[in-house]
Amino acid sequence: MGVVIRNLQKVVPLRRSRLRKDVDTLRHILGIQKFDLGIICVDNHKIQQINNIYRKKNVPTDILSFPFYEDLRPGKLPCPLHRDELNLGDIFLGVEFVMKQCREESVDLHGALTVVTAHGICHLLGYRHETDEEWAEMLQRESYILSEFSRLTGQQLESLMKRCGEET
């Protein structure tokens, strides 16, 4: 099945093919092409609702990750026994939230979505940023992914964790 993209919002005009291409490049960099992945694009209202339900934070945000494997060691890919388990989970992209940030910082939307998605995929692969050690480990991984992305596509992207220190 690969990457399933769903666009549930109408606030931000999205290029689905561009988003897919960028996500496919990220999957290639991480060597996770055989795993399914869901990318669901939502507006502020929806992501706030989900954020409130699952994190008790009643505010919109840029991304929420729902890993299929919840206890992965960071950097270790899962070894599923069945085809059904070749799944990393789902990422909800708060595209309205990201677009607002992009406007404020005059940044390209799709570039920002790639950065945010890379962050989300890291969470699906077991990375966390609750402690300083976890933070450093995740930042290092994200920086590697984005430098490889830049090398392959020519787009210069900066890690989300480098840009903002807050939890996402």
Added chain:
Amino acid sequence: MLKSFVRVAGAAARLSSVSRALPINCPTLCAPSSATIRPFTRSLWMLNNNGASSGYRPKLFSSKVLGPSVSCGCEGLHTEGDKAFGDFLSDEIKEEKVIQKNKSLPKMTGGWEVGMNGTEVKLTKHASGDKITVTFNVNNSIPPNFEEEAVEQGQSQKSAEEEPEIVSTPNFVVEVTKQAAKHSLVFDCHFPEDEVSNAEGEEESDIFAIREVSFQPEGDVDWKETSYTLNTDSLDWALYDHLMDFLADRGVDNTFADELMELSTAIEHQEYIKFLEDLQGFVKCN
């Protein structure tokens, strides 16, 4: 919820009006069985009231309730049930007009021209040499699971204000015609039924989805079954995304789909009220 309930109730009322009305208002039907297949005409009523057959009527039926309660010059049957049905429809039309948000139809943004032929709606626009036509029919455009949802809502004792509104989500066909091409590219689109799902682990669907894509002769009213039809069920997702972007570039995106839903809902409601008015007129024969 009200409307769907009333639709069911309306059907029930129609049935009950037939079964209730016959013994009271058509005593002659109680006599020879052949009468049940006779057409109801003015002469039948005249027979009941003062015709030669009045002598055959049992005493029980020779009371003041014999005559039709409603009469007009249409020479058709008018029963107590019809009267009750007409009154019911009158109330229903009043209520539907109260909940009708606006008598004028919502506007489509994006430069679409709206044309209507009965329940069929055609939206047309031109974009950089391409002609884009979107057609849909409001008939059967209310999702069938609506009533179940309405019942669930009722069971949770929510107030009328919290009841889900009826939303018309018709299948729609997008036809893209290029100036130089002999064929139009035709997209058969729909609103997935689980679009209005909650965030608790249910599968999320796009606001609208492409079901099939094919080339069809331009302006041809008949769908050519011999044209290759690309079904999106087993399609490469990358190709699907390009097709969605292709539509978005021509103004068929989530905003459009949302506006189409609003327009279709308004038209469906308008047509429903019109149908009720026609039905009322038919029952009353005014």
